[in-house]
Amino acid sequence: MHLRKFANPWWLLCGAVAGGLAWAVTLPIWAAAVIGVIIWLTAVLVFGFLFPSSAPTAPGPPTAAPEPVADPDAECARRARAAAASFAEAAAPLAHGPLGERVSRMLWRVEEIAASIAHLAGRTHELAALAGALAQDPYQRERAHRVAARLAEVRHRMHAATGDLAAAVRRLREAVPSPQAVPDTAALDRLAAELEDVGYGVDIGENMVAEFLGPEPPPVPGASAR
Incomplete structure (x- = not known):
């Protein structure tokens, strides 16, 4: 050459x-x-x-578009909705029996928790944006750290509650294997009480977000996601 x-x-x-x-x-x-x-x-x-002149090079094959990065918050909301749907499917045969009122109450709570998790999934993006904006201001670094800490806590509550919903489906099926089986009422009572605790924990997450972003009512259970 x-x-x-x-x-x-x-x-x-x-x-x-x-x-x-x-x-x-x-x-x-x-x-x-x-x-x-x-x-x-x-x-x-x-x-x-x-000073050699660079010869024009032939364009190479087009590079593939990068794979979209998965959104862990959106995935958490999707899994919560799926768990609520599975719980409703497992509870449907029991709705008109002697356990109907008890199971209906649990079903309402499960759907409310799933709706709140889906709502929080959107609010966490706003909270993350706020933390990033505050971090750019040297005088707001301390507040940015507080927002980031709240964001981590909210996400922890979201993912923990989603895992609890998935476990609730299994526990409901274990307590009432079939409509004809003798139900384990003690297990159902424990499950109902624990679902109340899960819902309370998610409500705390809503309050944490509202502390920095202001209140916003969560969607009604059963309403379509935004």
Whole structure:
């Protein structure tokens, strides 16, 4: 590839012109030839090695678009909705039996928890944006740390509550394997009480968010997600 630089016709022409001009001013032929060679080699050195022109490269194949980064908060809300749907499916055969009122109360609480988690999933994005904006101001760094700590706590409550909802489906099926089976009423009572605690924990998360973003009513259970 380097040999091609010495054979570049433009640089050869530069050397020839320089030698011709030197001979035209009555210099000896050998001196004109030396000048021509010097000019030619100088052109090769300067334009071929010191400042080479980059040849255009053919465009490569288009790169694939990067995979979208999963949103853990949105995924948490999706799993909470799925758990609530599974709980409703498991509770449906019991709705009209002797356990109907008790199971309906638990079902309402499960749907409320899932709706609150979905609501919090959107509010956490606002809280994260607030923490990022405050962190840019040197005088607001302390408040930014408080917001970030609240955000971490809210997310912890969201994910913990989602896991509790998934576990509630399994526990309901264990307490009442079928509509004809003898229900484990003690297990149902424990499950109902624990669901109340889960809902209370999610409500605390709502209050934490409202502390910095202001209150916003969560969606009604069963309403379509925004």
